[in-house]
Amino acid sequence: MYKFTALPFYLCLFSVLIFSCQEKEVEVKTWSLVASGEKIIIPLDDQTSNISPGLEYLAGDTPYLFNANWNANSLQIFDLENQVLEKELIFEREGADGFEWSYFHVHTLDSIFLFPPFGKQIVLTDTSGVIKNRIRFELPEGYSNLFPHNSYYVSPPNLNGKELIVKVRAEGRITEFTQEKLDGLVLSGAINLESGATRLLPHGFPSDYLSSGQKQLEYSFHYQNGRTVVSFMGDHRLYHSNNEASVLESKEGKSQYLDDQMPFFLKDVDSRGMSEYAFAKSRYESLVYDSFRKVYYRFAYPSVQFETDEELRALRNSPGPFVVMVLDENLNLLTESKFEAGTYYPTNFFVGEKGLYISLSHPDNPEIQEDEMAFELIKLVGN
Numbered sequence: 001m002y003k004f005t006a007l008p009f010y011l012c013l014f015s016v017l018i019f020s021c022q023e024k025e026v027e028v029k030t031w032s033l034v035a036s037g038e039k040i041i042i043p044l045d046d047q048t049s050n051i052s053p054g055l056e057y058l059a060g061d062t063p064y065l066f067n068a069n070w071n072a073n074s075l076q077i078f079d080l081e082n083q084v085l086e087k088e089l090i091f092e093r094e095g096a097d098g099f100e101w102s103y104f105h106v107h108t109l110d111s112i113f114l115f116p117p118f119g120k121q122i123v124l125t126d127t128s129g130v131i132k133n134r135i136r137f138e139l140p141e142g143y144s145n146l147f148p149h150n151s152y153y154v155s156p157p158n159l160n161g162k163e164l165i166v167k168v169r170a171e172g173r174i175t176e177f178t179q180e181k182l183d184g185l186v187l188s189g190a191i192n193l194e195s196g197a198t199r200l201l202p203h204g205f206p207s208d209y210l211s212s213g214q215k216q217l218e219y220s221f222h223y224q225n226g227r228t229v230v231s232f233m234g235d236h237r238l239y240h241s242n243n244e245a246s247v248l249e250s251k252e253g254k255s256q257y258l259d260d261q262m263p264f265f266l267k268d269v270d271s272r273g274m275s276e277y278a279f280a281k282s283r284y285e286s287l288v289y290d291s292f293r294k295v296y297y298r299f300a301y302p303s304v305q306f307e308t309d310e311e312l313r314a315l316r317n318s319p320g321p322f323v324v325m326v327l328d329e330n331l332n333l334l335t336e337s338k339f340e341a342g343t344y345y346p347t348n349f350f351v352g353e354k355g356l357y358i359s360l361s362h363p364d365n366p367e368i369q370e371d372e373m374a375f376e377l378i379k380l381v382g383n
Contacts, residue, residue, distance in 0.1 A: 029382045033324060033337040033356075038377040040357060042083050047072055050361040050373050054150025056106050057350040065350060066106050067373070068150060073100055075112070077127065078373075080352070089129035097131055099123060103148045105157040113157065113164065115146055122146075122164070122191065137196040142185065144171045151347045153220040153233070154286040155188075163190040165201070165223045175267045177217065179210040187221060187230065203228055203241060203248050213264025216278065220287040222296070229331070231287035231298055234262045238287075238298075238331050251331045257302045257323045257338050258282040272309065279315040280304050290351045293380055295334065297356055298325040299346055302338070318363045322346040324356070326380060335380075344376070355379045 044050060047069070054068035064086070067076040074090040091114075092098040101114040101123065114123040124133040139145070147169040148157050155167040168189045172181075186200045209215065215234035222229045228248070230239040236254035241247065254260075263281035265273060285299040304320040306312050318341070325336040339346070341364065348359030357375040361368055368374075 031326060031335040031380060031382050033326065033335060034379045034381050036355075036377045036379045038354075039360070040080060040083055040375045040377075042078050042085070042373045044371050044373055045085075046371070048076065048373075050368070050370055051345060051359070052151065052348050052373070054103060055348060055350050056104065056150060056156075057352055058106050058109070059353065060109075063352060064106075064109075066104065066112075068102075068104060070102070075104060075114075087127060089125070089127070091129065103146075103150055105148060107159050111159075115148055115166075118145060120145075122193075124193075135191065135193050135196055137191050137198050139168065139189065139198060140200060142171055143168045143189075145169055146189075146191075152285075153218045154288060155219075155221045158223045160190070160223075160226075162194055163192055165190050167221065168200070170217070174216060175214060175269065177210070177214070179207070182209060182217070183207060187219060188223065188228075201228075201244055203230070203239075203244075206232070206235060206237070206239070206248075206250070209235060210264075212261070214267055214269070215262070215264050218285075220285065222287055222289045224289070229287065229289075229296065231284050233283050233285070234264070235284070236262065238327070240331060253298065253325070253327070253331060253333070255284075255298075255300045255302075255323050255325055255336055257336070258284075258300055259303055263303075272312070275312055275316070279319075280306055280312060285347070286349075288349070288351060288356075290356065290380075292351070292353055293355075294329050295380065296327045296329075296331070297351075298327060299323070300325060304341075319346060324378070348375075350375075352377075 052067050053070050056066045058064045063080040065078040065080050069076050072090055073093050074088050077087045079086040093100055099116055102117040103115040105113045110126045112125050120137050122135040123131055125131055147167045157164050157166040165188055170185050182205045186204045188201045190199050218233040220231050226243045228241045237250040238253040239248040239250050259282040263277055265277045282303045283301050288297045300323040302321055320341045321338055323336055323338050326334045328334055343362055343365050345359040345362045350357050354377055356378045358378055360374040360376055
């Protein structure tokens with residue numbers, strides 16, 4: 001006679017529970033970027049353009065958006081909670097304290113770095129607008145200037161101890177670069193803010209970047225706590241390293257919306273051919289880290305068709321469709337979305353607590369207002 005025992009029953013139940021837990025562990029979340037309709041609209045004076053040459057967001061009890069106003073040689077501070085201009089720091093162009101600057105980085109309200117386009121100095125100020133220090137430095141031969149642009153291939157400087165890690169730009173005509181010359185260049189340097197001493201960080205361009213032909217050398221990188229992630233204009237791959245001592249490793253990062261073969265140009269390219277390459281062909285642009293959601297946004301542009309030279313020239317100020325890719329901290333693609341032309345101005349953006357904000361000031365946007373700077377929240381949503 002069969003005798004019932006509880007042991008097989010519990011073993012079976014235990015197996016079912018384990019299998020159920022394993023199923024839950026491998027459950028994959030689906031992500032998407034969603035235009036929320038939620039907007040930030042900031043009124044402007046008649047000296048401020050609604051398309052910015054540079055923006056930076058600073059989180060805090062009161063969130064601030066900093067805007068470079070090159071017309072007035074000033075830095076504007078907008079209170080995003082109340083959507084108003086709180087303060088404008090206007091700097092003299094001439095005189096003992098005068099200087100012109102193009103790029104900036106807000107470390108804190110007490111430490112704001114201003115970068116002149118030429119001349120080997122960094123100006124340190126705060127929200128008073130008083131110059132606290134001028135850090136003078138020299139770049140090694142082969143590098144023309146620091147290039148921490150705030151809207152073009154964004155690469156925010158990062159304060160690491162006494163050193164400011166910042167993007168550098170090489171000297172030379174773009175058509176004269178060879179892979180051999182490229183192999184000797186690096187992407188960033190470290191400026192000692194006390195002594196002005198400069199050292200170059202070891203990471204450089206991919207060894208096959210120019211293997212198919214000439215390309216522009218633009219890149220965007222994010223550096224934090226020793227970790228570097230780089231996106232190059234003409235390369236589908238992303239590159240990363242966890243410290244200065246290790247080499248950059250590559251990871252496939254192609255957008256489905258870009259051409260399989262990244263474009264290149266010939267050494268004898270004319271100005272029209274260069275414009276077509278730079279504004280109408282597939283390319284990657286800024287790589288942006290979202291510290292609130294622990295993801296990277298990679299902006300990209302698909303190739304576009306045009307019929308006339310006028311249409312080609314228009315792409316410089318009225319960009320075509322663009323793509324925002326979202327990658328996790330291991331650079332795995334979570335989602336990507338294509339945004340058609342005519343609504344958003346993709347080089348004006350910032351990341352806030354709620355998500356990615358992109359400017360609505362595209363010249364072809366019928367709702368555009370010249371006396372306001374408007375952004376829409378693009379949310380990362382998981383299901």
